[in-house]
Amino acid sequence: MLINVLKTSDANEKQVTDETVYNQRRDILKSMGFIGASALLTSNSAQAGFFSSDDKETFKTRALDYAPANQLHSEALTPEEKIITHNNFYEFGTGKSDPVENAQQFDVNPWSLRVEGLAEDPFTLDYDELFKQFPLEERIYRMRCVEAWSMVVPWIGFSLAALLKKAKPLSSAKYVAFETLYDPKQMPGQKSRFAGGGIEYPYVEGLRIDEAMHPLTLLSVGLYGKTLPPQNGAPIRLVVPWKYGFKSIKSITRIRLTDKRPPTTWNILAASEYGFYANVNPTVDHPRWSQASERRISSAGLFSRNRIDTKMFNGYDQVASLYQGMDLRKHF
Template sequence: QPLVFTKSAKYQTSETQTPYDKVTTYNNFYEFGTDKSDPAENAQGFKTDPWTLTIDGMVENPLTLDHGALTKRFALEERIYRMRCVEAWSMVIPWIGFELGTLIKAAKPLSSAKYVAFTTLYDPAQMPGQKSRFVGGGINYPYVEGLRLDEAMHPLTLLSVGLYGKTLPPQNGAPIRLVVPWKYGFKGIKSIVRVTLTDQQPGSTWNILAPDEYGFYANVNPHVDHPRWSQKTERRITTGGLFSTKVIPTEMFNGYQEVAPLYQGMDLKRFF
């Protein structure tokens, strides 16, 4: 469905955008299969209405948003962000959504809250990957992610409900997903049902599965290689075939230098 939104001048770009059909057919969403083309094939019947998103934990004002509220309670805007996958490819995607900070503020966090934990829907009847280890890559579901509260409150951090002017297709994390453009794509948890504020660092699925390969922070960082491949460059997915393959240098924080102060004094090789 088409969405009502504004375009903020700050988040436009001159970079070539990844075409809609590539953004929506090349997805890591293991709940629907481990192959990149699986989610587009297996998620088409996924029901996102009714939906309930709960914001709870260390907040004064716990909230629940129903399906309609996801796109209507907060003003939506379009933001064109670079998306860098930990597998060393990247896209440029026009997301539509609202700042996570706005939602958290509405729930009035307690001063003791330090982290935000996210949970994906657990519904093995609808998500074949949650039902079968072979389909879902042997991950323990539901998928969970986490951010430090200051990361979550950063104006770049987005809860997205759409892309290219329309509501999200199921394979991209409908009806609502996280987008943190300076972190690797796997931090962008999809089909969220719960946002919990806490004082403990929450678990994050890939970090639990392989802590030496995927850190809690997962900031895009060309100086810290994945143990199995280099993170110095990335393959930008736009248009054109094999001979127009674009390999570009990866930038610190995926080029979003404004987040650097969040990590002042931290050893990013250790907290990768």
């Protein structure tokens, strides 16, 4: 008999963040002069996994075949409507409601994801292979934004380690670099640095290879039983639950194994505020706000009334050994 030992990091189905709330993150660049503060999205119509938009063809998600999560949970899921209407995805605009409003004509098929670099067998996956190459499973993870709000999301996907093992990394590979689609015609925020919040596109991210190979690190192709909406990173995105949300790069087109630490978008933009590691750490404040607590987006409203204490590594204690001997205040 397989017995699952529950950990403090396991989230409860009753505490998972609503889909609508997940899409309404704060604008991090407010004080940097690129963008102004945006009003929070109050309501959006979300039915059958897609949004309606006037005079535009709507993006439609489809049901996925996957293994449901088998762990028990102590936290309530964030409602789906909130997860899909409260987003930071500057490629589609800097306001929280911009992604859902501007991404509904995003064309994800055809798509290609290239895995390359220091590997014996580099390869490319097309759109269909993203869903068929590896068995899909549901994983319910907490998601902590650097802006001090959080959700609980039922992702669907497969282990990043499975993808990398298929490429057979060379022993010289020490890091994994990621790159988002660059397509200004479809992504209006990429047309200029001003439109995209000061970011130089394409969006790039990176992990150490041991972080990338950790069992918790997920490539997500869906949530709430369906393929990802474009505002959530369709057709495939990274999910690293012990790190702040900006590390979980969306709409990935390239993964590269390298021997050098890759540049990452927010670290390039403001290195003193957004470190390479970006591990959730309640003892290291952002220069402009505390990280000791967070507002959980819930079914009761956009944010629950009371703040909750933020846990080290977002509560995923099993990753602590990855950073043994490191000064996590210095390597933030």
